[in-house]
Amino acid sequence: MVKRVWNKGISLLFCGLLIWTGWSQAAEKASVLQFIFMTKELFPGTEKIGVLIDKNDPQKASLLEKLNRAGVANQVKIVVAEISDNTDVIQKFKSLIREYNIQVLMVLQEGGLFQDKVVRGYLVKNSVLQKVPLVGPTPQWVEEGACFSVSIEAGSLKLHVHPRTAEIFGLQVPEKYAGRTQFAAN
Numbered sequence: 001m002v003k004r005v006w007n008k009g010i011s012l013l014f015c016g017l018l019i020w021t022g023w024s025q026a027a028e029k030a031s032v033l034q035f036i037f038m039t040k041e042l043f044p045g046t047e048k049i050g051v052l053i054d055k056n057d058p059q060k061a062s063l064l065e066k067l068n069r070a071g072v073a074n075q076v077k078i079v080v081a082e083i084s085d086n087t088d089v090i091q092k093f094k095s096l097i098r099e100y101n102i103q104v105l106m107v108l109q110e111g112g113l114f115q116d117k118v119v120r121g122y123l124v125k126n127s128v129l130q131k132v133p134l135v136g137p138t139p140q141w142v143e144e145g146a147c148f149s150v151s152i153e154a155g156s157l158k159l160h161v162h163p164r165t166a167e168i169f170g171l172q173v174p175e176k177y178a179g180r181t182q183f184a185a186n
Contacts, residue, residue, distance in 0.1 A: 036067075039104055124144055
């Protein structure tokens with residue numbers, strides 16, 4: 001009798017840990033390494049990725065460390081531009097394009113300055129005009145016109161692609177990711 005109670009207790013504890021760690025059917029945020037890896041998979045010749053970061057984000061130091069490791073692991077140079085307010089976005093965007101000649105622009109943070117729809121709209125529009133694909137932090141960015149985003153669903157990588165933007169950049173999803181790709185409606 002004691003053994004049966006103990007087994008149920010362990011099962012409940014295990015289920016609780018699965019829920020607590022976020023292992024569920026809901027979409028989870030992909031890691032920085034997964035974002036960089038997928039960028040290299042979709043745009044194989046990429047050597048330089050520009051990343052806009054909200055300077056006021058308390059997780060900034062951790063993000064910078066992860067970007068550094070992911071860049072080294074994927075043999076790509078990461079150029080970071082920190083923005084402190086909405087007016088910084090234009091200047092930093094232009095600097096990444098003109099001074100650093102980035103090939104892909106990436107935003108990995110969802111909150112802070114990147115919650116502003118005007119900021120997102122500017123980045124989406126101008127990345128297309130400058131012929132630099134924009135990787136967004138969430139599928140919502142893809143719905144708004146970012147080229148792609150990555151998430152984790154049911155424990156596996158899911159690719160979210162905006163079909164018109166992908167076409168502009170000549171992006172073709174490799175066959176090995178076809179079953180894990182969701183295309184935006186617009």
